[in-house]
Amino acid sequence: MQLPLLPPVEPMLARATTAIPPGLAYEPKWDGYRCLVFRDGDEVVLSSRNGKDLSGYFPEAVQAVRAGTPARCVLDGELVVVNGDRLDFTLLGERVHPSAKRVAELSVRHPASLVFWDLLAEGDELLVERPFTERRRRLELALAEPSERIHVTPLTLDQALAERWFTQFEGAGLDGVVAKPLDQPYRPGERAMFKIKHAREADVVVAGYRLDQASAQPQVSSLQLGLYAADGTLRFVGASSAFATTVRRDLAALLSELDLPADAPHPWADGNPDNGGPRATNRWNSVARQTQLIWPMLVCEVGYDHLEGERFRHTVGFRRWRPDREPASCTFDQLAEVPRFDLAEILGPTG
Template sequence: MQLPVMPPVKPMLAKPGSEIPPDHVYEPKWDGFRAIVFRDGDEVVIGSRNEKPLTRYFPEVVEAIRSAFPDRAVVDGEVVVADPDGNRLDFEALQQRVHPADSRVRLLAEQTPASFVAFDLLALGDDDLTQRPFAERRALLEEALPADHPSVHVTPATTDEAEAARWFEAFEGAGLDGLVAKKPDLRYQPDKRVMTKVKHVRTADCVVAGYRVHKSGPDALGSLLLGLYDDSGTLQSVGVCGSFTMARRRELLAEMQDLVTTFEEHPWSWAAHEAGERTPRKNETSRWNAGKDLSFVPLRPERVVEVRYDYMEGDRFRHTTQLQRWRPDRDPRSCTYDQLERPVRFDLTDVLTHGRV
């Protein structure tokens, strides 16, 4: 492979913003695997955000790139998977695509095929475009990729702030999680937070039902396990709360000790899990980090915490939540799914058919 921009390349990043900035180019924020694609003839490399190749996990994307890309190009974008109806992004299905067995990779490529959404052009032919302004790179990207390919798409973009605000609200219903704003004169700067991302921020009152210890040792808390009651009165596991200072982790561990209980007296008993309830698994380890222990210490579900979250994926928080405050005034039984704001459904196909800048 001989390209003017060679792998690996760390992608350009975004810093969080609380509002949509004026006088930018606005794009929907995709919820997938960030990837920089390098194509030189039949050679294709899909590089991940951490510079490790994703190529072997997405053979159908490799074939789509060969059919849609120019013969020699470097493109920044996102690998995504849609739900079976093609209406909404499915990040959980995307995660399952990273599997060590080649036979499993091939099977999943057929069952849950991925697509590539492009949003920046770093090189074309013999030309390194990284020092050209983004507005120019975007125009070249639109010329370089087809408008109607089934598996390779150019992300929608607009310079209309009012239209961007509408996208921010509507596109969440298709599984997207906000906006990315780029200055028209922005040069491509790998690993630099020079774009702006605006994400949905909401709060919810949750029951604290357990904790995991911190990786540094047994004297500090790693994360709090959160629950919400469903319509049947069952406490469902919805995610975790983390991002504490080390001093606060040690304080929280001490504060939780009076609530420690046994699994037999806990709503997430292993018998309930074996019956099919979605709860943390006993002695579970992470698929993505084999050394990471996901077992937890059960707590009596008596304390309520208000957490900040961006959005739900199914019946769970998509990302780690952030602690806002403790809610001693709340009855744990009042912490139900009814309090959550649910986005209006929006078809993913309609997102992809919006016009180009």
């Protein structure tokens, strides 16, 4: 591969802010895998944020790059999987599989697409020192032909429109909004952009915990969380794990006093997937085996960005204990319902 920029390259990153800043360029924040694409003729590398080559997991994306991008280029964007009228991060995660046969099957069943927002090199020309406005113009020219799996992300300079995007596009599975300075060069590895994500709170059941297996002193690695469904089942919804070391040790001391008695009526005690616990899907089998259930169960308040199906999309942030709440009162009803939005309206024509 002979390009003016070669993998691995750290992508330019964003730092979180609570409000959309004025006077910048605004794009939707896609919910997928960050992906730098390097193409030199038929040779294509899909490089993850940490430099891992994803090409073998997404053969259909490689073919799309060969069919729909300049013969020699470096692009920055996101790998996503579209399910109906929205993005599906769970299906995207299933695509990274060790079996070549399974990869081939999933590439047909749940094909990935690429959404690009930056052009870092074209031909022998390195563009990283050029202002973002020029790189964006060059990107639009390079990817001018509509394609089923290759897209250019929408962009606006209108802050009011970006505010509407922030609200509407969540219904299509997007994460928020990204804001970029117009005259800025591409700065690999630096947090030189801004990201504005949805922030919400919920009261959840702490049904168990996991210990850090690598620690000599007992300390909690994560709290295992649940919410009650309409049928009365306690569904596993995710974990909270961002704790300082001293807090992890304090949690271990606190929760060890609540280790599950043999006769406790814990809803996850039998390990039956139909009862909503961590064994409900294969992805969480290892979690279930290592989870220490507690009784009585506790309630805490967490911060989260959004729900995907019945699970929090990311690890949630612990806020505080809620001794005033009963576990049975922690239901899905408290979570905000997001109106659906057709993803096709964001991606535009596909050729």
